[in-house]
Amino acid sequence: DAKTTQPPSMDCAEGRAANLPCNHSTISGNEYVYWYRQIHSQGPQYIIHGLKNNETNEMASLIITEDRKSSTLILPHATLRDTAVYYCIAPMNRDDKIIFGKGTRLHILP
Amino acid sequence: NAGVTQTPKFRILKIGQSMTLQCAQDMNHNYMYWYRQDPGMGLKLIYYSVGAGITDKGEVPNGYNVSRSTTEDFPLRLELAAPSQTSVYFCASSRQGSYNSPLHFGNGTRLTVT
Numbered sequence: 001d002a003k004t005t006q007p008p009s010m011d012c013a014e015g016r017a018a019n020l021p022c023n024h025s026t027i028s029g030n031e032y033v034y035w036y037r038q039i040h041s042q043g044p045q046y047i048i049h050g051l052k053n054n055e056t057n058e059m060a061s062l063i064i065t066e067d068r069k070s071s072t073l074i075l076p077h078a079t080l081r082d083t084a085v086y087y088c089i090a091p092m093n094r095d096d097k098i099i100f101g102k103g104t105r106l107h108i109l110p
Numbered sequence: 111n112a113g114v115t116q117t118p119k120f121r122i123l124k125i126g127q128s129m130t131l132q133c134a135q136d137m138n139h140n141y142m143y144w145y146r147q148d149p150g151m152g153l154k155l156i157y158y159s160v161g162a163g164i165t166d167k168g169e170v171p172n173g174y175n176v177s178r179s180t181t182e183d184f185p186l187r188l189e190l191a192a193p194s195q196t197s198v199y200f201c202a203s204s205r206q207g208s209y210n211s212p213l214h215f216g217n218g219t220r221l222t223v224t
Contacts, residue, residue: 032210043114043200043215044153051210087152091208096160097168098143098208100153 004088009105018075020104022088025069031093033064035073037084038103044087047073083108112136116201116216123191123223131186131219133201141204142184143213144168144176146197153200159184160207191223 005023012018024033034049048055048062050071055062061074075082087103117132135142140161145153145168155168159178173195175187184203188195198220202213 030209032208034212036213041147041198041218041220043217044202044213046212046214049210049212093207093209096141096158096166096207097155098158098204098213099155099169100145102152 004090004101006086006088006101006104008102009107011107011109012075012078013109014080015077018073018078018082018106018108020073020075020086020088020106021070022073023070024088024090027068027090028092029068031090033062033068033071033088033090035060035062036087036089036100037082038087039081039084044100047086078106078108080108080110082106114201114203114214114216116199116219118219119217120220121222123188123221125191125193125223127191128187128189129191129221131188131199131201131221133184133186133216134182135184135201135203135214136182137203137205137214138181139203139205139214140181141207141211142178143202143204144174144184144186145200145202146170146195147200147218148197156186156199188221193223195221196223197221 035047036044085103143158144156157176205211
């Protein structure tokens with residue numbers, strides 16, 4: 001997998017936008033960036049993924065830099081229920097293993 | 111659709127006992143994965159499968175065995191349980207591996223070995 005680097009933890013005020021960064025400087029041209037989150041001890045939940053273009057769905061937006069070496073997950077109006085560990089991964093297409101890092105623990109502050 | 115179903119939800123084993131963690135998916139996904147998550151830690155890949163009859167080792171395969179006789183099922187076998195295998199086990203599936211294909215996770219099996 002392309003190695004990803006995320007800050008271990010972040011805080012965000014409730015109602016504000018949460019911007020979670022991820023560096024993936026070794027990503028190859030056709031490898032996707034995926035974001036998942038894990039609330040408490042539940043199973044991880046898929047949020048969004050992208051290749052080159054910015055993506056948006058009902059949960060979040062994904063901004064990928066033009067050189068594809070980093071991305072930002074944006075939760076536009078964070079709520080207390082968004083408190084979770086957020087994982088950014090960029091698995092290699094030629095490797096069927098999908099490896100997770102330690103993620104970012106996001107705390108939403110009331 | 112049920113998605114990915116894991117059974118049992120909880121289990122307590124004595125050292126040396128054996129058990130099989132069940133995982134089934136109804137999305138006709140070819141790729142299936144087993145992860146373990148120790149308290150306060152991230153996910154570690156145990157085994158994965160790219161299709162029926164094909165399995166391969168992940169990051170932490172020792173002490174586990176898998177089989178994939180059907181597309182739907184991917185059981186994980188613990189032969190001689192050890193306290194170090196106390197963990198939460200998650201099964202996941204995807205349509206076509208890492209290429210434009212998100213993982214769908216089950217709700218996990220919480221295993222304690224004493």
